[in-house]
Amino acid sequence: FLHLEKGEKSPDKKSMMELPPVTSQENGLSQILRLVLKELSLFYSRDVNGVSLLYDLLHSPWLQALLKVYECLQEYIMKKPIPVLSQAQALSCEALLNAHDTVAQKDFEPVLPPLPDNIPENEEALRIVCLVKNKQPLGATIKRHEITGDIMVARIIHGGLADRSGLLYAGDKLVEVNGISVEGLEPEQVIHILAMSHGTIMFKVVPVSDRPINNQTTVYVRTMAKYCPWEDPIIPCADAGLPFRKGEILQIVDRNDSLWWQARKVSDFGACAGLIPSNHLLKRKQREFWWSQPFQPHSCLKSTTYGEEFAGYGHQFFIAGFRRSMRLCRRKSHTSQLPAYTHCYNALGAPYEEVVRYQRHPSDKHRLIVLVGPSGVGVNELRRRLIETDPNHFQSAVPHTTRSKKSYEEDGREYHYVSKETFESLVYGHRMLEYGEYKGNLYGTSVDAVRKVLDEGKVCVMDLEPQSIQVARTHELKPYVIFIKPSTLNHMRQSRKNARIITDYYVNIKFKDEDLQEMEELAKKMETQFGQFFDQVIVNDSLQEACAELLTAVQQAQDEPQWVPATWICSDTEPP
Numbered sequence: 001f002l003h004l005e006k007g008e009k010s011p012d013k014k015s016m017m018e019l020p021p022v023t024s025q026e027n028g029l030s031q032i033l034r035l036v037l038k039e040l041s042l043f044y045s046r047d048v049n050g051v052s053l054l055y056d057l058l059h060s061p062w063l064q065a066l067l068k069v070y071e072c073l074q075e076y077i078m079k080k081p082i083p084v085l086s087q088a089q090a091l092s093c094e095a096l097l098n099a100h101d102t103v104a105q106k107d108f109e110p111v112l113p114p115l116p117d118n119i120p121e122n123e124e125a126l127r128i129v130c131l132v133k134n135k136q137p138l139g140a141t142i143k144r145h146e147i148t149g150d151i152m153v154a155r156i157i158h159g160g161l162a163d164r165s166g167l168l169y170a171g172d173k174l175v176e177v178n179g180i181s182v183e184g185l186e187p188e189q190v191i192h193i194l195a196m197s198h199g200t201i202m203f204k205v206v207p208v209s210d211r212p213i214n215n216q217t218t219v220y221v222r223t224m225a226k227y228c229p230w231e232d233p234i235i236p237c238a239d240a241g242l243p244f245r246k247g248e249i250l251q252i253v254d255r256n257d258s259l260w261w262q263a264r265k266v267s268d269f270g271a272c273a274g275l276i277p278s279n280h281l282l283k284r285k286q287r288e289f290w291w292s293q294p295f296q297p298h299s300c301l302k303s304t305t306y307g308e309e310f311a312g313y314g315h316q317f318f319i320a321g322f323r324r325s326m327r328l329c330r331r332k333s334h335t336s337q338l339p340a341y342t343h344c345y346n347a348l349g350a351p352y353e354e355v356v357r358y359q360r361h362p363s364d365k366h367r368l369i370v371l372v373g374p375s376g377v378g379v380n381e382l383r384r385r386l387i388e389t390d391p392n393h394f395q396s397a398v399p400h401t402t403r404s405k406k407s408y409e410e411d412g413r414e415y416h417y418v419s420k421e422t423f424e425s426l427v428y429g430h431r432m433l434e435y436g437e438y439k440g441n442l443y444g445t446s447v448d449a450v451r452k453v454l455d456e457g458k459v460c461v462m463d464l465e466p467q468s469i470q471v472a473r474t475h476e477l478k479p480y481v482i483f484i485k486p487s488t489l490n491h492m493r494q495s496r497k498n499a500r501i502i503t504d505y506y507v508n509i510k511f512k513d514e515d516l517q518e519m520e521e522l523a524k525k526m527e528t529q530f531g532q533f534f535d536q537v538i539v540n541d542s543l544q545e546a547c548a549e550l551l552t553a554v555q556q557a558q559d560e561p562q563w564v565p566a567t568w569i570c571s572d573t574e575p576p
């Protein structure tokens with residue numbers, strides 16, 4: 001510090017004005033203070049009233065020290081010196097470590113460390129990081145360098161303490177922990193030292209010469225598979241892994257490593273990131289898993305024997321798409337065609353689907369509402385009730401059939417009646433969202449039938465078998481998929497006492513216990529296989545409550561922001 005002694009000869013005002021401009025380095029608060037003190041000293045020597053008090057105040061060592069510290073920090077912020085200068089040593093924490101990337105999720109909190117007594121001569125090459133153990137993990141992993149055998153910081157977990165401290169980097173070489181040299185130690189031994197340490201822990205590291213720069217933009221993805229780090233034998237550090245279920249939305253924050261990415265769940269944004277297998281790696285795992293499984297025929301759908309068709313509900317107005325033949329046909333639809341596809345998709349499709357936040361503009365067409373659920377759960381009951389709340393706003397799509405029209409039917413009301421050739425051309429042209437055969441006739445719902453409802457400015461509500469969801473997931477329809485889930489067996493026994501299950505016979509029959517059990521099993525299978533596509537799950541326990549939930553969900557789908565595949569919004573988006 002520049003020190004002005006009391007009574008020291010000060011320059012006169014003119015010469016003060018002519019002082020050469022201070023360099024940018026000097027152009028700080030200390031310099032201004034120095035000039036003020038010089039000015040004051042002029043009056044001090046003349047014993048001007050009150051000046052001595054002001055002079056003493058501004059001359060006090062604590063004020064000058066405070067300004068100097070402030071300037072040091074400013075300089076540190078501007079220069080980001082490597083390694084960290086002694087003035088700015090500080091703040092860092094935690095440690096995760098393991099044989100490959102051993103993680104010792106030790107608990108730490110940052111501390112402002114005392115400066116070491118004797119700073120080594122080669123200070124420039126070392127960084128000293130002090131941490132205080134607390135309940136937070138360090139958020140870094142260590143490993144042994146394959147060639148040199150050095151203990152290295154393998155990864156810094158995004159958002160963890162080490163990351164936030166800004167003092168530890170992947171590639172830093174660990175030299176000492178609490179004064180103990182780590183040379184020749186195994187990563188596990190280093191972890192043991194950490195585990196045994198209490199209070200402040202000091203790491204001495206040789207900083208990595210090229211700090212990794214993460215200049216990738218973050219992407220959001222929907223997980224198409226589930227992942228459990230503790231069941232993964234090849235994850236570098238299971239404790240640093242991020243477990244996820246199918247259908248969760250993740251924010252991928254680091255893709256520098258081609259095998260292990262870092263991500264966090266949008267449902268838990270405050271948490272630090274975790275390791276997840278990269279797209280490529282997860283795909284490989286799925287492929288290996290798929291080939292290791294014996295072929296299992298698809299058991300998600302129930303097939304029935306087929307009786308006669310008769311007209312459906314006798315409600316006050318006609319709602320298309322509730323015809324018994326269509327519903328029974330759907331039950332057996334695709335059972336022979338889709339299983340292999342479904343398994344293949346799960347095994348070989350992209351494990352992460354890039355998603356973006358989408359909010360429908362009021363002038364855009366409505367999103368298609370798709371209801372999915374095991375047979376008998378109440379999909380059609382709920383759909384019918386929803387449409388009845390506002391038939392001018394909610395509508396079903398009119399299905400196609402190749403069977404002949406009955407005298408009381410109207411073309412385009414119950415069905416679109418078409419020839420087998422026309423129907424088949426729609427199928428081959430990929431114009432059918434789903435289709436099947438019932439008693440020698442074809443039944444199905446076309447994209448055009450859905451489009452017609454949407455073009456009229458209405459909300460199209462349809463039920464689909466889960467394996468058809470993929471077909472409906474297009475930029476144009478932007479389906480919002482709601483899974484109708486049965487409640488517990490005990491609840492169902494009560495609530496379904498008077499309910500009737502649709503049969504192939506003229507009289508619908510009451511639910512038996514086996515029907516309820518089968519429904520529960522089917523629901524589980526559907527969730528396991530197709531849960532990644534469900535935007536919403538509604539448990540159909542009380543019909544009234546389920547209806548209210550459905551209405552709310554449908555309104556949210558149309559009016560509030562939702563995660564949708566990025567390809568629906570920008571067609572040139574590549575998968576991550």
Ligand SMILES: Nc1ncnc2c1ncn2[C@@H]1O[C@H](COP(=O)(O)OP(=O)(O)OP(=O)(O)O)[C@@H](O)[C@H]1O
Nearest residue numbers: 375376377378379380381495499500540541542543
């Ligand atoms: N929450 C509920 N409480 C009581 N009864 C219900 C409830 N939900 C649906 N039901 C009744 O259960 C029966 C079956 O419902 P629904 O016909 O909607 O089944 P579904 O899921 O469409 O099955 P499918 O596709 O096989 O026809 C109907 O009698 C319906 O009124």
